[in-house]
Amino acid sequence: MNILLTGASRGVGLVICKTLLEQGHAVYAVSRTHSDEIAALQKQYPEKLFFKSADLGDPAAAKAAIFAEDFVSNKIALDAFVNNAAQAYDDIVTNLNLEPLRAMYEVNVFAPMLLTKYAIRNMLLHGKSGGIVHISSISAHTGYKGLAMYASSKGAIEAFSKNTAREWGGRGVRSNVVVPGFMETAMSATLSQEQKDRIYKRTSLKKATDISSVAETVAFLVSDRAASITGQAIHVDNGTI
Numbered sequence: 001m002n003i004l005l006t007g008a009s010r011g012v013g014l015v016i017c018k019t020l021l022e023q024g025h026a027v028y029a030v031s032r033t034h035s036d037e038i039a040a041l042q043k044q045y046p047e048k049l050f051f052k053s054a055d056l057g058d059p060a061a062a063k064a065a066i067f068a069e070d071f072v073s074n075k076i077a078l079d080a081f082v083n084n085a086a087q088a089y090d091d092i093v094t095n096l097n098l099e100p101l102r103a104m105y106e107v108n109v110f111a112p113m114l115l116t117k118y119a120i121r122n123m124l125l126h127g128k129s130g131g132i133v134h135i136s137s138i139s140a141h142t143g144y145k146g147l148a149m150y151a152s153s154k155g156a157i158e159a160f161s162k163n164t165a166r167e168w169g170g171r172g173v174r175s176n177v178v179v180p181g182f183m184e185t186a187m188s189a190t191l192s193q194e195q196k197d198r199i200y201k202r203t204s205l206k207k208a209t210d211i212s213s214v215a216e217t218v219a220f221l222v223s224d225r226a227a228s229i230t231g232q233a234i235h236v237d238n239g240t241i
Ligand SMILES: NC(=O)c1ccc[n+]([C@@H]2O[C@H](COP(=O)([O-])OP(=O)(O)OC[C@H]3O[C@@H](n4cnc5c(N)ncnc54)[C@H](OP(=O)(O)O)[C@@H]3O)[C@@H](O)[C@H]2O)c1
Pocket: 006, 007, 008, 009, 010, 011, 012, 013, 030, 031, 032, 033, 034, 054, 055, 056, 057, 083, 084, 085, 086, 087, 107, 135, 136, 137, 138, 179, 180, 181, 182, 183, 184, 185, 186, 187, 188
């Protein structure tokens, strides 16, 4: 399968990228940084891993860079789009500032929506059924102090996915969401051990979410094994309550 993946340079996206490559897929990977890990994977999978540097903070420019002749051209038939890249704007609501809120929404909401538009158009052009998977966050469901702005962007993308599934299911396009719990990545690195322990206490398994469990769920959802699953939000969160 040909899969477009955002946020591949590190964290969850890097593990998703590795998992998809190991399962034999071709990955069109996007992030701002061409990380050492991506370079190493390209050496390992020269025919299967393609990289484009793009800043999703400017959705129109990112779209132009991604759906271009030298990357996901019309000759490439996309089977799936995985929207993983995101930024967190953490603060309490009474400190909210419009500028960082807008900047986060460009990356977390507007760019994924625009890329979904062109991913679906590519699938329709090639008469293919296809899968879209958005990475959300448990914060959109449970609520955490300081995450209202970030969680709202994930809530928006969950609603977008559900409605995309309804709108395009008749043409074979599926859209699902994976809802991870807290994972040990750069995004959560600013949390103190005490804050982390408080978060883990709210899970049934009392620990951080395993990134490979998230990646495997994404790989399953884009595959034909999930042919009858659409419009869903699958929680991979150690049973958060
Ligand atoms: N970590 C957690 O606890 C947690 C929990 C629930 C959900 N999530 C979600 O899981 C997904 C992955 O998060 P993570 O923890 O792996 O975060 P991360 O380690 O901060 O990685 C974020 C990825 O997104 C890319 N990215 C960020 N801003 C970008 C931009 N403007 N343009 C292009 N790419 C950009 C980054 O690449 P560059 O910096 O190279 O551009 C990087 O590859 C996100 O959707 C996040 O919301 C995370």
